[in-house]
Amino acid sequence: MNKPRQFISLLSRISRLVNHDGHAEGLKPAQWDALRYLAQANRFSRSPGALTSYLGATKGTISQTLMSLEKKGFVVKTQDLHDKRSVALELTTAGKNLAKEDALQPFQKILSDLPANDQKDITTALEKLLLAKLRSDGNKPFGICNTCRHFRKNNPSGSPHFCDLLKEPLSDAGSEKICIEQAAI
Amino acid sequence: MNKPRQFISLLSRISRLVNHDGHAEGLKPAQWDALRYLAQANRFSRSPGALTSYLGATKGTISQTLMSLEKKGFVVKTQDLHDKRSVALELTTAGKNLAKEDALQPFQKILSDLPANDQKDITTALEKLLLAKLRSDGNKPFGICNTCRHFRKNNPSGSPHFCDLLKEPLSDAGSEKICIEQAAI
DNA sequence: TAAATAAGTTTCGAGTCGATACTATTGTTA
């Protein structure tokens, strides 16, 4: 069997299993993806547009998914004060609790049951593959705030940290979250 | 950011990108999955039931997917002679040609552009993860025929190889294919 | 200020997917 075909097979089979596990707790895979994102994204990144870009979907699809999550009581929408076109998304308490019971927990368990160096190798491999694909597609990486070139640690006045791009203060917790503007140093 | 969440994020994001690429050439991801499988499966494994088990879907869903592929002219169904309940699936010439232009080719290119040892590490990692998950879910591995405990190489009389489970001769090409009965040695 | 752009929503059509019910055929068992 030739190597190329093997890689594609592996990738598609794993994706399928991931997708399959995404049917849990009455949600669909896409809804879990949105919930997971909203639980991890910082306040600059919790909008339908950011979610659209993160998930690589179209605006219409995201709109539908958010509508479902809102109807189920996991998400609330509020209008942005500065830009009246924009919508700010927030998880409800129920949404936050559900996000903790992630549908992909079984997969997490699989990993945890493997030897420690396998765990590390697998995570590293997935990271490399994801970044290469994102770069190739020209998509934003959506990395962690405090790994960004605009992150300024320990700003003396006020909040502990600072975003030099958005000119906004950052809390300790906030700087651990996913940001749509994150760019490698 | 805690490690567990990171792994789940990586996994779900990659799955999503894979799924996204699966919308190509007028087919859907599930249809590509079926096409890819049929292009690789040996004759004992080209049935709706085997495909159902391989893809971890329900019989109804597979029935629908196959109906689409049949209507598009990529698959033909024939009734099994021995068991009149069973259906044998075969790719048409168009189906075989399409399978060569796999929708996940872009992903393959991503991998090929990485350093050789990264390619190997990533493939190995995916293999480990997939096998661990399949084992945990109690699913069949659907491995390659000639890596099976029932594979007998170079049977003297007639065809070059032999399956000791199904008591059937195996060609060289056939023994390179995916089999539903494959079991680790 | 008019035109372009951007953020979201709405609608459409084909497909997905789990669940359930159903048909036909084959195996088992009493």
Added chain:
DNA sequence: TAACAATAGTATCGACTCGAAACTTATTTA
């Protein structure tokens, strides 16, 4: 061997997915 169970698939339902395209408001830009 007749009755029952198991197996291979199909059909239908409802909620959802997803790309595409049309459409509404806002906000920029020229």
